[in-house]
Amino acid sequence: MKILKADYILTCNENFEIIEDGAICFDDKIIEIGKAKDIEAKYQNIDITTVGKNSVIMPGLINPHVHLEFSANRTSLRYGDFMPWLNSVIKNRDKLLQTNEHNYMENELEKIVKSGTTTLGEISSFGGDYEACIKTPIKVVYFNEVLGSRPDTVDMLFNDFKSRLDTSKNGHNKTFIPAISIHSAYSTHPILVKKVLDIARKENFLVSTHFMESQAERDWLDYGNGDFLEFFNAFSPDTKPLSSAKEYLELFYGTHTLFTHCTKASKDEIEKIKELGGFITHCPTSNRLLNSGRLGIENIDKSMLNLGTDGLSSNISLNLWDEMRGALMMHFLGNLDVLSKQLIKMSTINGANALGLNNGILKVDKDADIIAVNLPDILNSADELATQMILHTKKADKIYINGEQIV
Numbered sequence: 459m460k461i462l463k464a465d466y467i468l469t470c471n472e473n474f475e476i477i478e479d480g481a482i483c484f485d486d487k488i489i490e491i492g493k494a495k496d497i498e499a500k501y502q503n504i505d506i507t508t509v510g511k512n513s514v515i516m517p518g519l520i521n522p523h524v525h526l527e528f529s530a531n532r533t534s535l536r537y538g539d540f541m542p543w544l545n546s547v548i549k550n551r552d553k554l555l556q557t558n559e560h561n562y563m564e565n566e567l568e569k570i571v572k573s574g575t576t577t578l579g580e581i582s583s584f585g586g587d588y589e590a591c592i593k594t595p596i597k598v599v600y601f602n603e604v605l606g607s608r609p610d611t612v613d614m615l616f617n618d619f620k621s622r623l624d625t626s627k628n629g630h631n632k633t634f635i636p637a638i639s640i641h642s643a644y645s646t647h648p649i650l651v652k653k654v655l656d657i658a659r660k661e662n663f664l665v666s667t668h669f670m671e672s673q674a675e676r677d678w679l680d681y682g683n684g685d686f687l688e689f690f691n692a693f694s695p696d697t698k699p700l701s702s703a704k705e706y707l708e709l710f711y712g713t714h715t716l717f718t719h720c721t722k723a724s725k726d727e728i729e730k731i732k733e734l735g736g737f738i739t740h741c742p743t744s745n746r747l748l749n750s751g752r753l754g755i756e757n758i759d760k761s762m763l764n765l766g767t768d769g770l771s772s773n774i775s776l777n778l779w780d781e782m783r784g785a786l787m788m789h790f791l792g793n794l795d796v797l798s799k800q801l802i803k804m805s806t807i808n809g810a811n812a813l814g815l816n817n818g819i820l821k822v823d824k825d826a827d828i829i830a831v832n833l834p835d836i837l838n839s840a841d842e843l844a845t846q847m848i849l850h851t852k853k854a855d856k857i858y859i860n861g862e863q864i865v
């Protein structure tokens with residue numbers, strides 16, 4: 459059993475409760491949280507670690523949407539609009555995917571854990587990230603992705619997906635959870651979507667999908683025109699959209715799904731996602747770099763929203779603190795401290811709920827996925843804690859996953 463003591467315990471519970479001069483006692487699960495003096499009196503024969511001046515203990519961060527396979531990208535991809543970016547991904551894909559010889563993914567995972575992220579949702583397109591995700595101490599929900607729109611390739615693509623899914627099922631353990639990803643409505647044939655979602659329902663796999671990320675996607679699914687018309691016609695003439703946005707969403711009944719981006723989703727589509735019991739992953743930096751527009755988070759049920767970085771294919775950092783800083787600047791109309799609290803909840807408890815995990819909150823019987831952070835100076839008041847943490851934090855000073863310290 460371990461006990462940590464800090465100036466502030468940020469629980470990330472419903473009321474965003476902060477315990478000043480608090481302590482937390484844990485094994486692999488959290489045993490007790492409270493005022494340091496009460497915990498010290500109760501557990502007199504156990505060593506207590508003080509985490510230093512201006513210290514904060516909080517749940518480890520949760521990033522539900524990342525593409526580690528693109529970790530080699532720095533300056534190869536074209537930003538500013540979705541279509542030029544997509545074309546640059548296709549052009550540079552083979553080069554970017556040859557990452558193993560340079561350990562790009564392992565290096566990013568090390569940076570991610572040092573930043574204080576203890577859980578990831580990894581979107582795996584090709585399976586090249588499997589070894590790195592199995593080895594990392596970070597909890598990984600591993601979304602095996604399926605993608606492909608040509609009807610004559612459905613069987614081949616399904617078999618390839620199945621074999622990757624089976625491999626990841628063999629790796630299932632306390633820190634590696636297999637799951638399913640469907641790339642998007644415009645890129646994945648509905649027959650393939652149905653076959654894969656049947657498996658998700660039968661075997662209880664989480665699902666992730668990109669949804670309404672660009673104006674091109676909106677124009678294509680609604681009218682069969684826009685930037686995607688030229689893009690698809692280059693592969694085969696007279697291509698039509700595979701389904702409408704509404705038909706696509708209907709396929710997800712009875713699943714537990716994370717819908718990523720949604721910047722171009724209509725009010726009705728957001729309502730439909732809510733009705734499906736779905737979650738929305740917000741990736742503000744990626745949205746800005748691809749000119750996808752701003753997600754109107756103020757109009758969405760807060761409990762549905764979580765925060766992701768997307769991959770280095772559309773970001774410069776997989777550190778969620780950087781993402782929170784970006785989100786704080788992007789959503790500039792609301793109250794600063796209220797938004798900061800929302801962003802920290804999106805990066806902890808909301809991510810845990812979206813990924814169906816028993817962490818993301820400091821509460822008795824939850825997994826002891828805990829980080830400690832030291833602020834550079836004292837605070838005016840605990841009410842500013844969330845804002846000052848987002849402004850000043852780049853890394854965690856102590857990290858525990860299932861109660862085990864990561865060094």
Ligand SMILES: [Zn+2]
Pocket residue numbers: 523525581668718768769
């Ligand atoms: Zn993505």
